Amino acid sequence: MRQEDLSGALDFLRAAERLKDTFRSGFTAEGRPESTAAHTWRLALMAIIFEKDLGEIDFGRLLKILIVHDLGETLSGDVPAVAQMPGEEKVAQERADLLELTAPIDPTRRQAILDLWEEYEAGTTPEARLAKGFDKLETILQHNQGLNPPDFDYRFNLDYGRSATDAHPLLQAIRAVLDAETEARAENSRVD
Template sequence: MDAARAEALLDFLALADRLKTVERRGLVPLPDGTHRRETSAEHCWNLALLALLLHREVAAEIDLGHALSLIAVHDLVEVEAGDTYAYDPAGRATQAAREEAAADIVFGALPADLGARLRAMWEEFEAGETAEARFAMACDRMQGFLQNVLSEGRAWREHGVTRADTRPRMAPAEAVDPVFAALIKRLYDRAAGGMLPE
């Protein structure tokens, strides 16, 4: 590896490290009973764990390495674009344009061959057309829902999110495989009552 490539890789890793500082709306319960915001990097780790646990549970033949690659890159654009809350219509309306512009910066920081490879993975995740992308998307949606359940629905209540609001977001994940449908149903059951208002 030549010096310029090595420097570019190290600079990109420093850029990607900023994902640890991008806060999401989801809350992480702490041992003392308080909560703090989840970061996008923590979210990606949790997705990777979900994928590891579920890839052999679903009917589709999932290439775990490929699914994990999609998961690793799917939120990298957030180091420039920030996280867009799933239940923020105004933010969602501008999300695609903001993330495309961010992708130019983030993946453009890499040597051209690596930048193209990682951008293609990000685009594959966004398009959701492969089995691995659909699987990764289902893990992504389920993780956000799980995080809200683990924090007793605090972020949902903070933002006035209702059960009806969550249905369109969760339906594509439930449709990926009966395993996701069953797990998400159990999460809805756990969220019954005041955690996720009707």
């Protein structure tokens, strides 16, 4: 590797570290805000755990998609699903941020990351559809497990990402379990 490419790769990795401090809407079981990096880690772990149940897919490609799918949140942060408004350019902002974040990387590596991110956004491959479904399921899993504020809207998750989680029988089975947990959390958190 050329010294210039090595320096660029390290600059990119230093900048990507910001995902450790990019917080999401969920909380850990201990009550700390969840970071995007933590979400991505458990999302990849989830795929590893269920790998043998996914059928004929390119598992390495799935993992790569999972790792890069939220890199665009590094600079401008995460916009929780409950706060997203129709017509907002969330995807365009994430793409612009991803382009800025990956600028130090040599063109071949940069394009590989952009291609994976765009594949996820388009959702046209089996790997991208699985990534989208797992992404929604990990979010719901965290919301059900987290020490959330008293006014947390658990019922929002009952419809959240439904089309993505309907994309594969395994995702549907996981969703059924998580929906039952969501209902229980919603009932137990009601203020009378």
